[in-house]
Amino acid sequence: DAGVIQSPRHEVTEMGQEVTLRCKPISGHNSLFWYRQTMMRGLELLIYFNNNVPIDDSGMPEDRFSAKMPNASFSTLKIQPSEPRDSAVYFCASSQGYSEKLFFGSGTQLSVL
């Protein structure tokens, strides 16, 4: 299996622009997670999907952030408009069952100038 696939690996954009991060979970996994990693706050859960349905979005920072999972093999995290404080590494992870044994992608390094 190719593992969790994220794209792009790096994204540099200017403040105010829309950013879309993409994730393909491991085939057969029914749970998908978006995390944000920063030096100050560590790994934070943004949103959790189960069977393509958002279950817990309490970690989404504000309305500028939105996530979708149109099918079992694809998810997006969108930031509109982006701000410099959104600069971080964004990870997608998937698992079977509920919140155990997460498999992480390689992440997207986002820089908002």
Next chain:
Amino acid sequence: GENVEQHPSTLSVQEGDSAVIKCTYSDSASNYFPWYKQELGKGPQLIIDIRSNVGEKKDQRIAVTLNKTAKHFSLHITETQPEDSAVYFCAARGYSGAGSYQLTFGKGTKLSVIP
């Protein structure tokens, strides 16, 4: 929600020595405690996990211990090798407060193994 504290934030050991990383958690209902290893430029990778009904688990040079009463758990790496150098994260699965059980991660420990 759950709160996980991890210490130390950095750790340097000589090759062949042991390394110990400690974590405490706040939610007594938490029942699953994984450890992840993150190498530079990569995502975290699960290396070992333990459930609340077990006190210790070993996998070759890696072991994890859990003290439910004190609400702390530790990662032990014996006979360290340069390839063990990475950032290690502990986590605890507890109620998120929003209708689901989720992992809360510690801030990480940067382990450096000196050849």
